[in-house]
Amino acid sequence: MLTGIHFLLTYTCNWECDHCFLFCGPRAEGTFTLAQIRRILEDAKKIPTLEWVYFEGGEPTLFYPILVEGVRIAREKGFRTGIVTNAYWATCVEDAKLWLKPFAELGLEDLSLSDDEFHSEAEQTPAQRARIAAEELGMPTGTICIERPTVERTGEKGAPVVGGGGMLRGRAVEKLTEGLSTRPAEELTTCPYEDLESPGRVHLDPFGHVHLCQGLSMGNLWKKPLSELDGTYDAAEHPICGPLIQGGPLALAREYEIDVGTRFVDECHYCYLVRKALRERFPAYLAPPLVYGLEEESMEPEG
Ligand code: SF4
Ligand code: SF4
16 A cells, blocks of 8 residues: 655765665766656545655755755645755754755655764764754654664674664665675575565656665556556566565575575675666666666656
């Protein structure tokens, strides 16, 4: 039951974090136009269970006027709204209030601030300043904190476990897996974090991909409207989700005879590598290339 859609307003970001699931950065391209947002929100009204519309990225505030207008349209259509931002713009509390005021006036219900050691090591982080500003404006805030994955030894036997955030996907796989403890592929038989059978929320990107998980697409909404995609989605028929639901990344690798190794940090690490190996076989479902650290193909958004 789809209750939330998250616009990846842009893949561009002022930062280029090692842990980014989406390979966002200053050179990453792909940004929604207002006309595209309007068209999707118009169609989204046909999904009766849909309640929330989020705007994230990349860094959505890099396209500030589009972001404000996107939130306004979503509110006008009766949706609850949220934003996820790294708050780079919060140079001081007074200025941060200027950035946030339009959203406070529009009744934004969730301002999620990325605040962690990856994002800033300053004494008072931009996210902390943004939080103070938001509180002074009476806005509800949440904080997304992603810890660096580490190898720890715990328990009586001192068994190595992955500490901090697991769930390694995207650039995190390329940058952060070294030195982490691993598990055999045979143990990785579930998808622990996403409800692929009946997704509660999806991420939409400017190329039309409807992400069930980063780089795993339900279909393309420039070819078939989101309301129709959602209404006709059958996970068992989906060539990637079907095996993942049956038996996690191990089943996916076996189904298509993919060998990307024998030990992995976690399910997502294995899943990401298998999906990357399958990308050319299923380009409509494993997209866009950017999310797999690849830049070939036209990156021109449609729609
Ligand atoms: S994790 Fe967030 S702040 Fe970092 S590059 Fe990705 S989108 Fe930008
Ligand atoms: S196992 Fe795969 S589909 Fe499931 S959450 Fe991890 S990366 Fe996403």
